Amino acid sequence: MTALAIPVFTGVVVLVLYSAIFFRRRAGEPLYDGPPVYGGARLQLTWIVVSFVLVLVLALLGITTLVSSQAAQAVGASGRAIGSGSETGSPIKETNNELQVQVIAQQWYFTYRFPDYGGVETTHLELPVGVPVEFHVTSLDIIHSWWAYELGVKADANPGVDNQFHATPQRTGSFTVRCAELCGIWHGEMADTEGRVVSGSDFNSWIKQQQATFAEIGKSLPSYAPSYFPEPLTKGT
Amino acid sequence: MAVADLTTERRLSIPTGIPTGVLLAITGYFAGVWLGNEFGLFDDQNTGIILGYVFATAGFLIGMGFLNHPLGRLLGWRLDPLGEADIEVGLGRYFRLSLDHKVIGIQYLVTILTMLFFGGVGAMVIRTSLLSPTPTIVPAGNYLSVVGLHSVMMIFITSAAIVGPFGNYLVPLMIGSRRMAFPRLEALSFWLVPPAAVILGAATFWGGFPTGWTGYAPLSEQAGQGMDSYIVGFILIGLALITSGVNMLATIIALRAPGLTWARLPIFVWGILCTSILGLLAAPVLAAALVMLALDRSAQTSFFLASNGGSNYLWENLFWFFGHPEVYIFILPAFGIVMELAAHFARRPLFGYRVGVVGLFGVTLLSWFVWQHHLFVSGIAPVLRPFYMLSTELISVPTGFIFLVVLGTLWRSRVWLTVPMLFCLGFLFNFLIGGITGVYLSDVPTDVTLHGSYFSMAHFHYTIMGGEIFAFAAAIYYWFPRMTGKMLNQTLGRIHFWWMFIAFNSTFFPLLIAGLLDMPRRVSAYNPGLQFLNQWVTFSAYLLFSSMILFAANIIYSWFIQPVPAVANPWRARSLEWQIPTPVPARNFERVPLILAGPYDYGLPNAKPVADLRGLVGATGGS
Numbered sequence: 001m002t003a004l005a006i007p008v009f010t011g012v013v014v015l016v017l018y019s020a021i022f023f024r025r026r027a028g029e030p031l032y033d034g035p036p037v038y039g040g041a042r043l044q045l046t047w048i049v050v051s052f053v054l055v056l057v058l059a060l061l062g063i064t065t066l067v068s069s070q071a072a073q074a075v076g077a078s079g080r081a082i083g084s085g086s087e088t089g090s091p092i093k094e095t096n097n098e099l100q101v102q103v104i105a106q107q108w109y110f111t112y113r114f115p116d117y118g119g120v121e122t123t124h125l126e127l128p129v130g131v132p133v134e135f136h137v138t139s140l141d142i143i144h145s146w147w148a149y150e151l152g153v154k155a156d157a158n159p160g161v162d163n164q165f166h167a168t169p170q171r172t173g174s175f176t177v178r179c180a181e182l183c184g185i186w187h188g189e190m191a192d193t194e195g196r197v198v199s200g201s202d203f204n205s206w207i208k209q210q211q212a213t214f215a216e217i218g219k220s221l222p223s224y225a226p227s228y229f230p231e232p233l234t235k236g237t
Numbered sequence: 238m239a240v241a242d243l244t245t246e247r248r249l250s251i252p253t254g255i256p257t258g259v260l261l262a263i264t265g266y267f268a269g270v271w272l273g274n275e276f277g278l279f280d281d282q283n284t285g286i287i288l289g290y291v292f293a294t295a296g297f298l299i300g301m302g303f304l305n306h307p308l309g310r311l312l313g314w315r316l317d318p319l320g321e322a323d324i325e326v327g328l329g330r331y332f333r334l335s336l337d338h339k340v341i342g343i344q345y346l347v348t349i350l351t352m353l354f355f356g357g358v359g360a361m362v363i364r365t366s367l368l369s370p371t372p373t374i375v376p377a378g379n380y381l382s383v384v385g386l387h388s389v390m391m392i393f394i395t396s397a398a399i400v401g402p403f404g405n406y407l408v409p410l411m412i413g414s415r416r417m418a419f420p421r422l423e424a425l426s427f428w429l430v431p432p433a434a435v436i437l438g439a440a441t442f443w444g445g446f447p448t449g450w451t452g453y454a455p456l457s458e459q460a461g462q463g464m465d466s467y468i469v470g471f472i473l474i475g476l477a478l479i480t481s482g483v484n485m486l487a488t489i490i491a492l493r494a495p496g497l498t499w500a501r502l503p504i505f506v507w508g509i510l511c512t513s514i515l516g517l518l519a520a521p522v523l524a525a526a527l528v529m530l531a532l533d534r535s536a537q538t539s540f541f542l543a544s545n546g547g548s549n550y551l552w553e554n555l556f557w558f559f560g561h562p563e564v565y566i567f568i569l570p571a572f573g574i575v576m577e578l579a580a581h582f583a584r585r586p587l588f589g590y591r592v593g594v595v596g597l598f599g600v601t602l603l604s605w606f607v608w609q610h611h612l613f614v615s616g617i618a619p620v621l622r623p624f625y626m627l628s629t630e631l632i633s634v635p636t637g638f639i640f641l642v643v644l645g646t647l648w649r650s651r652v653w654l655t656v657p658m659l660f661c662l663g664f665l666f667n668f669l670i671g672g673i674t675g676v677y678l679s680d681v682p683t684d685v686t687l688h689g690s691y692f693s694m695a696h697f698h699y700t701i702m703g704g705e706i707f708a709f710a711a712a713i714y715y716w717f718p719r720m721t722g723k724m725l726n727q728t729l730g731r732i733h734f735w736w737m738f739i740a741f742n743s744t745f746f747p748l749l750i751a752g753l754l755d756m757p758r759r760v761s762a763y764n765p766g767l768q769f770l771n772q773w774v775t776f777s778a779y780l781l782f783s784s785m786i787l788f789a790a791n792i793i794y795s796w797f798i799q800p801v802p803a804v805a806n807p808w809r810a811r812s813l814e815w816q817i818p819t820p821v822p823a824r825n826f827e828r829v830p831l832i833l834a835g836p837y838d839y840g841l842p843n844a845k846p847v848a849d850l851r852g853l854v855g856a857t858g859g860s
């Protein structure tokens with residue numbers, strides 16, 4: 001896309017500057033009228049066709065990337081993903097060998113539930129490298145957006161909605177989670193720098209440790225569900 | 238009319254004006270609050286406050302005199318000849334309900350500039366707070382309410398910045414009419430704006446509102462009473478858009494002087510026409526959504542609450558169905574200005590006039606089919622994303638037509654680089670960046686990173702401030718002598734342009750990068766690694782604000798302190814609005830002019846004058 005944007009940008013800027021510098025009326029020059037040309041049909045047609053083709057090429061590129069990345073996500077081969085609603089989830093569920101992770105947003109932090117591990121709920125996220133993950137993003141109060149910059153993923157967390165996407169972490173390392181939808185006073189603080197992509201064995205020991213730590217709290221949580229119906233909002237706070 | 242009639246008829250004479258309006262507004266507010274608190278369903282005061290604002294606005298409008306005419310007609314009384322242009326003289330008419338489109342244009346101009354100042358102060362508070370990566374300078378809660386006030390105030394301004402002052406003042410002059418089609422609607426569209434601004438400002442007494450201009454539910458349902466200001470204020474602006482839209486359409490269609498065929502219509506008027514279509518059709522959707530939100534907050538409905546069967550997607554869809562055409566309400570009149578000025582300063586016929594008109598209509602049409610590009614990551618309707626990606630990118634084609642027209646007009650002409658023309662060139666540069674960054678946002682795969690980040694914030698500042706506000710400045714420099722009879726100081730104008738242009742780009746270009754580096758919008762706390770970048774931006778923003786102060790100083794200086802009377806046609810432009818004397822006569826044209834040629838026929842050896850101001854030969858003259 002940038003390969004198209006830069007020539008277009010430079011072209012127009014050069015034209016504007018060229019006209020402004022070389023065609024300008026110098027100081028003291030009388031006011032000439034320009035040539036009375038109402039427009040060349042050839043030039044107009046060329047411009048229209050070229051811009052139309054450029055846009056179609058761009059849109060096609062974008063659509064193919066989107067479609068192929070959705071296909072790649074379905075088999076868990078891509079690390080780039082976007083919230084894609086609940087519909088796309090269903091065909092994948094049948095042959096599901098993906099790690100299930102539920103992202104629960106609330107003012108002003110994210111927690112994570114692992115239904116594959118007894119529905120344990122953790123306060124940070126660690127993911128095993130190379131394993132396809134099926135994310136389910138939901139919210140307990142208002143709209144948030146789960147954004148893991150280094151993983152290249154973003155998905156809105158809507159109350160009562162199970163927004164799904166698929167991603168496969170490609171490298172070990174750390175990532176930052178931020179909220180990307182305005183959610184009130186501490187929106188800017190709704191960030192967690194402790195996200196990690198680790199090896200499979202490290203992940204297993206981490207999740208065991210989490211299960212031990214949060215065992216007591218887990219008993220008081222509602223059982224795992226695609227979304228949780230939040231309490232009616234308190235107003236006027 | 239015989240004198241005897243006057244004495245036998247009953248006259249309706251009520252002392253209306255701003256004092257009466259304010260008095261009735263205060264009365265209305267307290268009546269509404271009492272009513273709401275007495276009969277409201279919650280004890281959170283929202284019902285009372287919403288009713289209070291509504292009654293206050295109604296009271297203000299009645300006090301200004303909007304009921305005198307209908308009431309008098311209803312009762313068969315003779316009316317005070319309210320606002321008749323030829324009896325209105327003196328400074329007082331600017332503070333009354335006037336039906337003269339020239340007075341309303343000036344009222345709009347001063348109101349918009351005043352509001353712009355407050356919106357700009359809000360921006361400075363925001364940037365000051367962002368000097369530090371943690372909310373230490375401005376507390377986080379206050380930061381968020383300033384973000385809300387700045388954004389909504391600026392939206393109010395930019396909705397009317399060009400159509401309000403220049404549309405109202407110039408459209409009748411450009412089409413050879415003495416007035417707008419519905420002068421009372423025109424006055425109403427203006428007098429709704431000050432109450433909207435005051436009601437918005439009243440949010441500060443309730444701690445502001447936390448939602449920014451998008452008002453996303455359910456955050457807006459959770460918010461405190463400041464949110465009610467957003468609802469009522471925005472509805473009033475919506476009403477202003479509807480009333481001015483229907484009025485502009487009727488005026489342009491029905492009141493063109495004889496001989497002014499569609500092919501001779503100035504391109505600026507085409508821009509206003511397309512804007513009016515958008516405003517007329519988009520604002521009702523906004524108003525409906527806001528009424529739903531008001532009901533949710535006051536009458537225990539649950540349109541947007543998932544816990545009771547509603548959906549936040551409903552708000553998002555309704556809001557952006559309005560919101561995307563709204564951004565073209567900002568920019569279409571700016572396109573009109575830039576094309577219009579390009580022809581007059583290149584002094585040659587507008588290159589590809591028809592392509593320009595088609596471009597304006599293409600944008601108008603396509604803008605209805607793109608709104609879900611704001612919802613790519615929301616999880617709604619993923620199968621529709623390729624469609625919205627395509628439709629959004631298609632808008633670049635008609636937008637490109639505008640660039641074709643301007644570039645083609647400038648090419649091989651003798652460009653007169655006046656201050657207004659400089660601002661037009663600045664517009665082209667800024668809007669180009671705004672447009673190209675928009676393509677990145679429209680692309681679903683890149684939007685994953687960019688959505689909700691500073692990249693999108695910088696993108697729309699490039700289009701709105703770098704685009705519309707630059708065109709607004711161009712229009713002020715160009716038409717100020719027409720509207721006030723005074724020339725703005727051109728040297729100060731040149732300094733203002735370069736100062737504003739450099740400061741603007743130095744402010745917003747780094748913010749594109751901040752967005753690429755994972756900085757979300759509307760945050761009071763951010764990644765400390767981005768502190769230097771943010772400090773750079775803040776200092777540039779101070780420079781940008783000071784350039785606007787220079788602009789204001791130039792206006793005040795050249796208007797009141799050291800006025801230089803303008804010659805009748807300082808730019809020696811061909812178009813009709815410059816062919817009448819300065820100051821513009823009370824009734825604009827002695828007789829209905831007969832249009833003989835197009836406004837851009839420069840350089841033709843045997844070009845006719847644009848109009849015969851003596852009117853139709855042999856006709857009995859205008860009524």
Ligand SMILES: [Cu+2]
Nearest residue numbers: 179181183187
């Ligand atoms: Cu947030």
Ligand SMILES: [Cu+2]
Nearest residue numbers: 560561608611
């Ligand atoms: Cu949009």
